[in-house]
Amino acid sequence: MVDRISVVVVDDHxxxxxxxxxxxxxxxDLEVVGETDSGEQALQLARTLMPRLMLLDISMEGWDGIVTAEKVSTACPATTIVMLTMSDDKxxxxxxFKAGARAYVLKGVSGQELARVxxxxxxxxxxxxxxxxGEMLVSLTQGKAPDPLQELTPRERDILALIGDxxxxxxxxxxxxxxxxxxKHYVTNILQKLQVRSRVEAALLASRHGKPSR
Structure with missing residues (x-):
């Protein structure tokens, strides 16, 4: 029996x-468990269905894809966000990605390639x-924050402070x-963002840069 990957599709077209x-x-191996045309409804579906993936358009009325991605990644960190959009703006x-997306796909992609992504x-x-x-790699290299704690969301800072305690x-x-x-999912995200391998390393890094406030 194939372990199917649950997907919610969000696009206002x-x-x-x-x-x-x-x-x-x-x-x-893919199963669409929900679909909607709004970011607000997308957040509700994420909380209710807890999908493994959310396929999200970046340009929508109301909450756009950036706002929706940030809210969904904060409320449901176990849901991986894939942006599917016409926008090739760097x-x-x-x-x-800063809002929590893990993939960014242009809408000209084939169905087979989308499934692979x-x-x-x-x-x-x-x-x-x-x-x-290529453009993203250059921008990330040039614009990397000197303080890695700046990459964390307020919730992640709270959790890191408690880890340090x-x-x-x-x-x-x-x-x-x-x-x-x-x-556990939040801790995984924190370790990835700080580029460390353990809770101890994360706590030490936080202490070197100033313990995050709660």
């Missing part, structure tokens, strides 16, 4: 959204359309009213 859903329906690409994102890989990858994932979850599994 009904015809395009239908085409994406139809394309993904032909993939045995600044929007970087903003999407979704599988890669579900496996923890980062993806950027080839035409944008010696609390376990379960104890942190009890303090801030989140499940132990959710805290």
């Amino acid at each position: 009904p015809l395009f959204r239908h085409g994406v859903v139809t394309s993904l329906a032909g993939e045995a 600044d929007r690409l970087l903003a999407a 979704l599988r890669a994102a579900a496996a923890g890989e980062v993806y950027v359309s080839q035409s944008l990858a 010696g609390y376990t994932n379960r104890e942190i979850g009890e303090k801030i009213f989140l499940s132990e599994q959710t805290i």
